[in-house]
Amino acid sequence: MFDGLQGKFQQIFRQLRGEGRVGEEHLRAALREIRLALLEADVHFRVVKRFLERVEAQALGEDVLQGLNPAQQVIRIVRDELVALLGEEGRELQLSGQPAVVLLCGLQGSGKTTTAGKLARRLAARRRYPLLVAGDLQRAAAVEQLVQVGARVEVPVLTPETGEGVVALGARALRYARDRGHDVVLIDTAGRLHVDAALMAELQALAEAVKPCETLFVADAMTGQDAVRSAEEFARALAVTGVLLTKLDGDARGGAALSVRSVTGLPIRFVGLGEKPDDLELFQPDRMASRILGLGDVLTLIERAEQSVDAAEAERLASRMARQEFTLEDLRDQLRQLRRIGPLQSVVDLLPKGGAMGKVEVGDAEERRLKRIEAMIDSMTLAERRNPTLLNGSRKKRVARGSGTSVQEINQLLKQYLAMRKMVKSMQGKSWLKRALKRR
């Protein structure tokens, strides 16, 4: 799953590297892939359209191609835009009222009852004294389900009396909570279709009676294009204060999050990540963006690289590369930058798994090798670093002694260096690189 967009991007931009400049044509190709990725992630088609327009405007603008890798640059723009659209990080329940009332609503099977248990556990952990209310009077054994869920998280559950409607139950729950000192009342409700006028009216009546400070719309992360419709209708009927996205422990990309957010403007607050009471987390827009795009944590890597790479250093290096003056000193500087990002293993762990990569173990050996290369270069004279052809047999012996390595290792290093320099030369005259340099 993860190699999809990433791989395609690399293909597009490999061609681009061959041609030497980013044309509109390449960006179009990239946008087509992004469109495909978003549609496959179930983002609503209208939302996709608007999104692509925004990305195109930005990517064709001034700020593109600043860095060293245009593919990553475009992914970044897409990701940043997506993060912005997904809104703020999730917030804990904002409680007010005596007792504070939290209402859960949503379609059938979205996971309201399981979620009620999770929220109750979370509130109890915050030293609240919650009461669960079994307001699903429709589905067979739904009340019994909440009773069992409540027992598991050790939170009392108020159940309806024979013939009691959900509105009456809600009113009784408030009295009951006040009598028993519960400061939060969590009301589970029956799943209902947004087109079911009678049941939607019932929900409105319940909200009217209990005046919730929080009304969460519980939505299944696997929802397709219809997510927009149902969320809109629930938000229209009730003063919904946020969205709780469930079943994110599945492999759905969760584009519904973007659809719901951009159509209703409702903040996404929590995500459900499993069937156990603790499997609930605050929503994180950046993680969600990567998931929707199928990018893994590669973006975290880009970010980390950007933070740790010295901009001035990068500029100096790039300008030297542009003039084809890639020396051993430059190689050493690059290695240092790489090591500044973090231990190699942590870098590799951030790369998307699957595809050709699989699980890569970076042993201490590789880590040590980088250090040895640095040591070898450090043991050379300035002249040798700039002109490695000076390195004859006796000079190599000296360098080997100075760095605690062997002549064999030095030869290996020189071979690799020459290959790299050849690659740098082949990049000559690439206008994107020059433009990138100017802009830094």
Next chain:
Amino acid sequence: MSGEREPGNGGRARLWERLKAGLNRTHARLVEQLGGSLEAGEPFDEEARARLEEALLGADLGLATTELLLERLEERSARARGAAPLRDLLVEEVAALLEEIPAPPEEGPGPRVTLVVGVNGVGKTTSIAKLAARELGAGRRVLLAAGDTFRAAAIEQLALWGERLGVGVIRQAAGSDPAAVVYDAIQAARARRADHLIVDTAGRLHNKEHLMNELAKIRRVVDREAAGWACRTLLVLDATTGQNALSQAREFLRVARVDGVLLAKLDGTAKGGMVLAIGRELGLPVLYLGVGEQPEDLVDFRPRDFAAALLE
């Protein structure tokens, strides 16, 4: 279930009306999207293509199926030379695509067992009640197995349905091995000479290996203990699910040899267009449609009707 809903005394025809009513709620919007495409003689130009594409994407058909349909429509409209509205041609293409999916073999006489599987919250238990009600209506002896021993009150939920329908439910304590429940149920079905054993299973996300292994074991027990019976696995999909439905179908097919799909929750505004991709890529046919919460809200899948209702 709700008592104040429409009483379920209608026949199959009425249910189709109900399905259409559900699908028609989106009809107005669809027509609006299809716009000029409804007129005969309209050329299949870029604008028409874009409109139709949005309509298909909006029905969760996915990009690949949408593009395939538009390609076919393009050829077709070139041949038809504007004799029919593009929409009618599109309905025919959708139906044709659905009809290409191989139908399951006819069920012979003798006892049967149906394993009902799916991810969490798609409506497995309610669907089982509907299947049981239909079998009872056909005069068959039905037995249910409470194979969801995991979720809170899942056993109680099925037991309640058994009571309502007057059908026996084989159950063990919560948390027991579901394969053992199924084993017991098959012995019980044999002893009671039941015609049809319907097995409920716990909802499981298809990317959870241990849960899928558990399901594979259940399927093995069914194959071994009910040898000689007609055994089938029915995958319940939620019509509101998007592209992930394909991933679900693929994994459940791999683990439990799914024979067909029951598409639930079609009484909302979702259209369940993913079943086209599932049929095309995995050869899995849709067998039933769930159109409500009452036991009788189950209809047989008919490609032409489904396509027409989808785009009517």
